[in-house]
Amino acid sequence: MSTRGLPIPYSRWRRTVQQYAGLVLNVFPPFIYLLLFFYAPMALLFVMSFWKSGYMELEPAFTLENYRAFLSNPTYRRIMWNTFVTVTGVMALLVVVGYPIAYFLARMVRRYDALLIYLLIIPVEINYLIRIYAWKIVLGRSGIINAALMYLGLIDEPLRFLLYSRTAVMIVLIHEWLPYVVIPVYVALKGVPQEIVEAARDLGAGRWDVFRYIYLPLSLPGLFASFILVYIPMLGEFAIPSIVGGPSGYMLGNVIESQFLAAGNWGLGSAIGFLLLFITLVLVAIVIKVTGLEELM
Secondary structure, eight states: OOOTTSOHHHHHHHHHHHHHHHHHHHHHHHHHHHIIIIIHHHHHHHHHTTEEEETTEEEEEEOSHHHHHHHTOHHHHHHHHHHHHHHHHHHHHHHHHHHHHHHIIIIIOSSSHHHHHHHHHGGGGSOHHHHHHHHHHHHSTTSHHHHHHHHTTSOSSOOGGGSSSHHHHHHHHHHHHHHHHHHHHHHHHHTSOHHHHHHHHHTTOOHHHHIIIIIHHHHHHHHHHHIIIIIHHHHTOOHHIIIIITGGGOOHHHHHHIIIIISOOHHHHHHHHHHHHHHHHHHHHHHHHHHTGGGTO
16 A cells, blocks of 8 residues: 555654564564563572472472571581682683683784684584583593503502592583683774774883783773673583582582482572572672773673
8 A cells, every 4th residue: 555645744653663563573572582481480489499398399488498598507608618719710710711812813813813713612512511521531530631641650640639529620611611701802802903002002012011001901891791601600500510520529509409309499499599699690790890890881
């Protein structure tokens, strides 16, 4: 039907309706998906964290006993402390290892940086559990590392701390999450205008000054993105500690898993999960405040 003879206000109104309708059709399906499969289960778990719970049963009566049971248990507090120590140490090592790699790829490699990024990402495409079990073989008493060290005569017997320990958990976590640190920092460094760097050098700035006053501040959003992508998920990690960690590598994610799957105490498991979520949000707020990233957001 032609709208040539219709008044202009009606045509404008029709275009506006079509634009809003398209916006609703684009936004509504993913919003409903998130509402049904993310927010609704999260809300249910939050409510369950305040219910009385026993083995495979929940009583819908408000109580803070689940939170009190976790916070008053010294074993749980020790595991929580060990979790934060492990994850913080891994995050620091990831930055130490990943930042130079990102800097090298972004500022020193001219032609093959994309190819090197692909090579960095390829291991992530392998099945998650296969990668963990591969590390279990590598770090084992008869694994490649111990066999090589014994062949070279550097050790007389296999190193026991390489497997079923916090060291093993940290090694595998670094391997698993390294690409998620390198790529955000690489993108941030790649976006630094070369004109700024050249202007600083023309004014007499050395390499350290250029890095300190240009590259490092402008790469902070990339570091913050890597913190969100890496540090927060690692706090809930349970597969790696279960397979290569042993008793000394036990983490908070294993406690949550055991409460849901083994103990059947969904109330306590939900409470621990939301305590971890609360601590994570506090950490994010602290990082934003300390680094001054609220000015860049």
